[in-house]
Amino acid sequence: MSYIMFPKNIQIKDHNVYIDRETVRNEESFALLVPENKSDMIIHYLKSHRGFSNANPSFDHGEDYGISKIIKPPWELHIRLYVDSYFYGYSKMLAHIEIARKYLQHLNFKYVQPVIYEPFRYYKSVFDEFMLAYSSRFMVESIVDNYWFRLINPESLIPWSPVALAKTSINIISDKLKKYFGNSEDQSE
Structure with a gap:
């Protein structure tokens, strides 16, 4: 501290x-x-x-x-x-x-x-x-x-690099797609 x-x-x-x-x-x-x-x-x-x-x-x-x-x-x-x-x-x-x-x-x-x-x-x-x-x-x-x-200190630190940024972006997009398509399947049933 x-x-x-x-x-x-x-x-x-x-x-x-x-x-x-x-x-x-x-x-x-x-x-x-x-x-x-x-x-x-x-x-x-x-x-x-x-x-x-x-x-x-x-x-x-x-x-x-x-x-x-x-x-x-x-x-x-x-x-x-x-x-x-x-x-x-x-x-x-x-x-x-x-x-x-x-x-x-x-x-x-x-x-x-x-x-x-x-x-x-x-x-x-x-x-x-x-x-x-x-x-x-x-x-x-x-x-x-x-x-x-x-x-x-922040609870977590995200390195600012192209690899880390790309990985974080892909994870965020992937989670959003899963939620979107998961909700679409639930509604069609």
């Missing part, structure tokens, strides 16, 4: 902000910030020293870099880095944990949880300052409290 943390109460400027559970599910709520001039270096480090690779296949969200890594099967950390951000001189990094893309369940968004601490753990030896933006416009001065979320 795996748990992850996500901000619940934060300090921005001169006031606290409570983050409700709906906001927690929105990956755009928080972005890690890294110096723009270190963006390439961070991505190169993650790929060459920390086991990340290009996140393929992946939906394009306009990111400059999209990388991923299995962190604890079947969970995968997916990082998107955008060179431009609201904060001049900084790139923004959005990340989430999801079922690995080698499984069909990867397409089920109920298994997607935005994260901020996990990417930092991987790149902090290149840039060790934890910088966080809220709503893309406010610099987070401190995190007062966190939510704890338990990652719940």
Whole structure:
């Protein structure tokens, strides 16, 4: 069983902000910030020293870099880095944990949880300052409290490969045909 943390109460400027559970599910709520001039270096480090690779296949969200890594099967950390951000001189990094893309369940968004601490753990030896933006416009001065979320594995995992997809499709079609023709025979008697 795996748990992850996500901000619940934060300090921005001169006031606290409570983050409700709906906001927690929105990956755009928080972005890690890294110096723009270190963006390439961070991505190169993650790929060459920390086991990340290009996140393929992946939906394009306009990111400059999209990388991923299995962190604890079947969970995968997916990082998107955008060179431009609201904060001049900084790139923004959005990340989430999801079922690995080698499984069909990867397409089920109920298994997607935005994260901020996990990417930092991987790149902090290149840039060790934890910088966080809220709503893309406010610099987070401190995190007062966190939510704890338990990652719940799906009951079954279906590999995403042509053979597995074909087998699953044939099984589904076969079951439907059996039910259809089974019902037809029952009605004709």
